[in-house]
Amino acid sequence: QTVVTQEPSFSVSPGGTVTLTCGLSSGSVSTNYFPSWYQQTPGQAPRTLIYSTNTRSSGVPDRFSGSILGNKAALTITGAQADDESDYYCVLYMGSGIWVFGGGTKLTVL
């Protein structure tokens, strides 16, 4: 079974830059997987940040950007703010109507 991998946790200083990644247990992530990214704070529904690798969802600040870095999808936050402290999830489309989420990254801003 395909496993989508994410860093369990990451820390960034206020104003700093952090890159979270989304990989596959076997193989490389490409644009063909339509990687998307979601932000979730405790007790809230997820919020869509990035889709189709690098398209920002409506209302998402431009300090959030998506890309492919090497063999992984990546979410970069430039100029991190305190309210960016959240859980971040990627999801990949495997084809044939199947999606798989990564395990999520807990981002701390301190």
Added chain:
Amino acid sequence: EVHLVESGGGLVQPGRSLRLSCAASGFTFDDYGMYWVRQGPGKGLEWVSGISWNSGITGYADSVKGRFTISRDNAKSSLFLQMNSLRAEDTAVYYCAKGLWGSHFDYWGQGTLVTVSS
């Protein structure tokens, strides 16, 4: 404004069934794929199932295949998830989401809690 409102959650015994519903408004329902995503207590998001705009394609996570059935009623802008043979590990908040089929999830409901316990 897009609204997705889930209902039907609750406490159910292992082995029993439950049917979740999602009422949609604020967009052209039959233009979009619809999805169920769940989150167990203290756990991450898990994609459960998806259905294309015309019900022609459905997909299921391995963890629910053969037990859960997704369906939609475009005339009533509603999405459903029939959950049979429920297990303790199905305990989660179940979110309804919409999005272009084969792409991403762009709007989410607030979720409904399903607790499977004796």
